[in-house]
Amino acid sequence: MLLMRFPCRGYHDLYLLGGPECTTFQEAARMQGLLDDEREYSDSLVEAHSFMTGYRLRSFFVMLCSIGAPAFSLWEQHKDLLSEDLFEGEENRERAYQVALIQIDRGLRRQGSSVVDHGLPEVEDLMTELGREQVGYDRTASANYVAEWLPRLSAEQRSVFDYVCALVEGSEDAPENNGMFLDAPGGSGKSLLGSVLAAHFRSKGLIVLCVASSGIAASVYVCGITAHSMFRFPLSLDDDRGVWGITNGSQRAELVRAAHLIIYDEVSMAHRFLIEMLDRGLRDLCDQTKVFGGKPVLLAGDFRQLAPVVRGAETANEICAVSLKSSHIWPALHKMALTVGQRCTDAVYSNFVLEVGDGTAVEHTLPDLSAGERVIALTGIEHVPTVSALIQSVFPDELLDDPDECAGRAVLAPHLVNVRSVNDTILESLSGIDEPQYSADALDAEERELGNEFFDMDTLNQACESGVPPHVLHLKVGAVCVIIRNLNFEEGLLNGTKVIIVEIGQRLIIVRRPGSQVRFGIPRIIFKFPVFPRSEFMMSRRAYPLQLAYAMSIHKAQSQTINKCAVDLRS
Numbered sequence: 001m002l003l004m005r006f007p008c009r010g011y012h013d014l015y016l017l018g019g020p021e022c023t024t025f026q027e028a029a030r031m032q033g034l035l036d037d038e039r040e041y042s043d044s045l046v047e048a049h050s051f052m053t054g055y056r057l058r059s060f061f062v063m064l065c066s067i068g069a070p071a072f073s074l075w076e077q078h079k080d081l082l083s084e085d086l087f088e089g090e091e092n093r094e095r096a097y098q099v100a101l102i103q104i105d106r107g108l109r110r111q112g113s114s115v116v117d118h119g120l121p122e123v124e125d126l127m128t129e130l131g132r133e134q135v136g137y138d139r140t141a142s143a144n145y146v147a148e149w150l151p152r153l154s155a156e157q158r159s160v161f162d163y164v165c166a167l168v169e170g171s172e173d174a175p176e177n178n179g180m181f182l183d184a185p186g187g188s189g190k191s192l193l194g195s196v197l198a199a200h201f202r203s204k205g206l207i208v209l210c211v212a213s214s215g216i217a218a219s220v221y222v223c224g225i226t227a228h229s230m231f232r233f234p235l236s237l238d239d240d241r242g243v244w245g246i247t248n249g250s251q252r253a254e255l256v257r258a259a260h261l262i263i264y265d266e267v268s269m270a271h272r273f274l275i276e277m278l279d280r281g282l283r284d285l286c287d288q289t290k291v292f293g294g295k296p297v298l299l300a301g302d303f304r305q306l307a308p309v310v311r312g313a314e315t316a317n318e319i320c321a322v323s324l325k326s327s328h329i330w331p332a333l334h335k336m337a338l339t340v341g342q343r344c345t346d347a348v349y350s351n352f353v354l355e356v357g358d359g360t361a362v363e364h365t366l367p368d369l370s371a372g373e374r375v376i377a378l379t380g381i382e383h384v385p386t387v388s389a390l391i392q393s394v395f396p397d398e399l400l401d402d403p404d405e406c407a408g409r410a411v412l413a414p415h416l417v418n419v420r421s422v423n424d425t426i427l428e429s430l431s432g433i434d435e436p437q438y439s440a441d442a443l444d445a446e447e448r449e450l451g452n453e454f455f456d457m458d459t460l461n462q463a464c465e466s467g468v469p470p471h472v473l474h475l476k477v478g479a480v481c482v483i484i485r486n487l488n489f490e491e492g493l494l495n496g497t498k499v500i501i502v503e504i505g506q507r508l509i510i511v512r513r514p515g516s517q518v519r520f521g522i523p524r525i526i527f528k529f530p531v532f533p534r535s536e537f538m539m540s541r542r543a544y545p546l547q548l549a550y551a552m553s554i555h556k557a558q559s560q561t562i563n564k565c566a567v568d569l570r571s
């Protein structure tokens with residue numbers, strides 16, 4: 001606590017930091033969130049109960065389980081809270097627990113696990129994953145969606161639609177290739193086409209699984225989830241022999257086997273090992289040697305956008321080597337393309353963006369460039385000379401009190417250090433009190449067991465890693481943030497979701513999505529990462545998975561819709 005530089009004149013003042021009731025330094029530190037203690041989850045559940053009950057509280061419990069909370073003890077402690085809306089009298093208490101657990105199990109299954117995986121009591125759900133999928137869609141609503149959009153599809157969207165229909169419906173002239181790749185530049189309407197396809201088949205009672213590389217891209221689809229959650233891909237990819245976590249007799253296997261179509265979006269961001277793992281898994285599950293076990297799989301993506309992330313890669317070749325294009329599956333895919341922009345009505349600009357991506361834009365050499373360097377002339381873009389002018393152009397002072405409007409804007413930067421400095425500057429200009437949130441940092445338990453306890457707390461607090469919040473996260477009520485982990489698919493709280501801070505609680509940050517008044521609780525979660533970059537010593541940081549979102553890295557902006565944006569090109 002002394003390291004935090006809290007304002008105090010003596011040791012006794014430290015007690016008061018935690019509130020009037022604190023009588024020990026430990027308790028005061030715990031109230032400040034500096035201790036990594038097991039009451040964290042329990043306290044956050046009780047705090048969430050102050051504004052969420054019933055189904056939404058159970059959904060919050062599902063989120064706690066998925067981020068590693070001790071599910072069984074939490075359930076035992078709070079099962080009454082979690083089931084209170086289901087009680088119909090004392091004699092029905094056990095039945096209420098069962099119903100609550102069935103809902104929790106369904107929520108967990110949506111995210112790729114089940115009550116048993118988390119040590120919770122097993123429940124008998126008369127409906128399997130496949131059964132729920134079969135009755136999970138309103139067929140009339142799906143048919144209405146198709147009726148609205150099918151006539152509006154462009155000629156090239158329609159041609160893809162017809163190819164997929166012929167394949168799935170097994171018509172006489174059904175094509176040979178069940179593996180497909182749809183090349184679609186940003187805004188050309190691939191997600192919309194995917195949604196029309198899904199609705200078309202679902203309106204006929206067929207099973208369509210919609211997955212994507214990132215949670216935010218998956219959330220565009222009705223019941224979309226990440227490919228990792230659907231196919232239980234392992235988190236680390238050591239070689240090309242990995243296997244998915246679906247066992248052949250499981251409910252998930254039954255669902256995947258029954259699927260008539262799999263749509264996998266943003267596949268250009270996926271490591272080729274994942275697609276190869278999907279191929280091996282499906283061949284095994286369907287007992288067929290054909291690519292993807294003969295199942296219709298529509299892969300969609302845009303190689304002009306983000307490539308797979310390869311840690312420590314130094315050359316472009318290292319990244320290309322893990323791309324789907326380098327996979328043995330690539331030649332077996334039927335290639336289709338969308339080329340006409342649907343989002344942007346400015347055809348000149350759309351074509352220019354496409355040319356940059358395709359490498360066909362006109363390049364110039366200038367006298368002050370070094371040999372081999374080329375530039376592309378950008379037209380119709382306003383240049384500003386200073387960072388403050390850049391910030392003012394997107395976030396003028398009079399707009400800062402309107403978080404919903406701010407959430408639709410962003411400053412993008414290639415370097416994290418510039419992202420942080422722009423965010424800090426804007427936070428300072430926001431009205432309201434800065435309420436710093438401290439993380440609880442510790443050397444990983446395994447390292448402690450090995451006796452590697454020679455890092456002092458200051459070193460751990462200063463450790464930083466991309467995608468991990470800093471030890472001190474400065475927040476204000478009304479600030480716009482982005483969630484940096486997939487937390488809850490049902491509630492749409494995903495890596496990349498923008499949220500506005502409504503209240504800063506003891507164990508929860510209460511947020512709402514732009515344009516909505518529904519409140520959600522974001523708990524602290526544990527991030528594990530090396531103490532120093534590439535060091536073998538691992539540490540854990542329990543922190544809120546939030547980041548200010550006025551400025552974002554270009555990677556983080558993938559799949560975001562931004563109405564007005566500036567690019568910070570400082571090197």
Ligand SMILES: Nc1ncnc2c1ncn2[C@@H]1O[C@H](COP(=O)(O)OP(=O)(O)OP(=O)(O)O)[C@@H](O)[C@H]1O
Nearest residue numbers: 152153154184185186187188189190191192342343
């Ligand atoms: N045929 C169409 N007619 C009218 N609007 C369309 C059509 N197709 C797509 N759109 C609209 O264009 C916008 C972009 O479509 P969509 O999000 O499907 O593109 P995308 O290719 O998935 O883009 P990104 O790769 O950036 O996610 C959406 O607002 C969508 O509703």
